[in-house]
Amino acid sequence: MLTNFRTALSHKTHLNSNTYLYHFDLIEPKEIIFKPGQYVMLKVPSSKGPVSRLYSIASQNTVTDSFDLIIEIVPGGLASNYLFSLSEKTEVIFQGPAGMFGLKENEKEKIFLVTGTGIAPVRSILISNIKDQISKLQIKNQKFNLFWGLKKFEDVYLLNELKQWNNETMKQFEFKICLSREQNLEMIPENDKKYFELGHVNFCFEKQFSSDLNSFDFYLCGGRLIVESLKQFLLNKNVPGENIIFEKF
Ligand SMILES: Cc1cc2nc3c(=O)[nH]c(=O)nc-3n(C[C@H](O)[C@H](O)[C@H](O)COP(=O)(O)OP(=O)(O)OC[C@H]3O[C@@H](n4cnc5c(N)ncnc54)[C@H](O)[C@@H]3O)c2cc1C
CATH class of the missing domain: 2.40.30.10 (Translation factors)
Structure with missing residues (x-):
């Protein structure tokens, strides 16, 4: 109701x-x-x-x-x-x-592949889990990896918040912002470059994770077409369908 x-x-x-x-x-x-x-x-x-x-x-x-x-x-x-x-x-x-989009209760490492405002539900998931665990002084031994696709550096928001979670969780939460329409990362302050990659989210993800994707749960969110193509990308890599949780805008 x-x-x-x-x-x-x-x-x-x-x-x-x-x-x-x-x-x-x-x-x-x-x-x-x-x-x-x-x-x-x-x-x-x-x-x-x-x-x-x-x-x-x-x-x-x-x-x-x-x-x-x-x-x-x-x-x-x-x-x-x-x-x-x-x-x-x-x-x-x-x-x-x-809505049914949300974290599955298990010990698997979680990979979030999101684009644009697809960050919205993922922010709620991350902030709720990270703050809850920090307040109980028990960061579970669980990894959260976010790959967030935006077009240009000028489109980036929430960077300080993401950096703060990365610090507070002692890197159990890690993130990359994937810029699909920049030619280089020259405009990014030196200390922040490590949080950025050039290219689409699937490319950035592939650069970091190449084998044994069965041990992860994947959470996809963004525009309908992008989510469908990310899902297909994971299925082509033999990720079982039940390990792919998605929300299409
Ligand atoms: C489960 C779910 C969760 C959602 N959560 C969010 C959210 O957190 N944040 C958010 O911003 N949106 C979210 N959306 C999308 C949102 O519901 C609307 O579809 C969106 O805001 C456009 O609505 P509108 O009435 O302004 O445009 P409409 O009047 O519906 O569309 C106007 C025109 O714009 C086009 N259009 C619609 N969306 C886009 C787009 N993204 N880019 C380019 N053209 C577009 C349409 O095809 C149409 O031609 C979500 C959608 C779903 C299904």
Whole structure:
């Protein structure tokens, strides 16, 4: 049974040219219980009645009185236009939470292959697990590897957060940001170069991991076509289908 949430936009943060982080405070009910990886359905007002658009929750699941969304504004898009012109304190209706994308409970090493705003549910999964484990002072002996595809260096956001998790977990969380439309990494500060690669996510992943992919679980998220091609890429490498968990936007 889905719940209707009355919320208010508390603030939005510009992340890159067309991507924003939206922070919504709950008005009624005052609490949202969700599994990291789930989405909410935004109700976009229209002349023919509310129209739904799905957005993955991007925040930690122990914060229950508000949530974050990471949203790419698509030119001419119905929800995009609505969200872009939304002013702070405006009431916004969501339904949810829903969806099956999330961590499988096992000891396997986890590989996240995501592109663009596909980082949203993965941020929730990572922040919820890492913060939970750090607060209990027990980083489980489990590795999380993120490969995040963006086009250009100017598109990058959340870098400090990812670096912080990398430090806090003593490198049990590692990440590479894969830039598909840069010719070189010259513009990146020397200390940060190790977090970047040139090329698409599958290429960056292949550079680092070449054999025995059976011991991993793979989590894919991003645009429909990209997720389908990443899934095929893994199946071609004989990764069993049950080890590939995905969310298509
Ligand atoms: C499970 C799920 C979770 C999702 N989570 C997120 C999320 O966390 N963040 C997020 O930004 N989006 C997310 N999406 C996508 C989101 O639901 C909308 O589809 C997207 O915001 C476009 O909606 P719109 O109403 O603005 O555009 P529409 O009015 O639906 O489309 C307008 C035009 O833009 C095209 N278009 C739609 N999306 C894109 C795109 N990404 N790039 C280029 N053209 C496009 C359409 O084909 C159409 O021609 C998710 C989708 C699903 C299914």
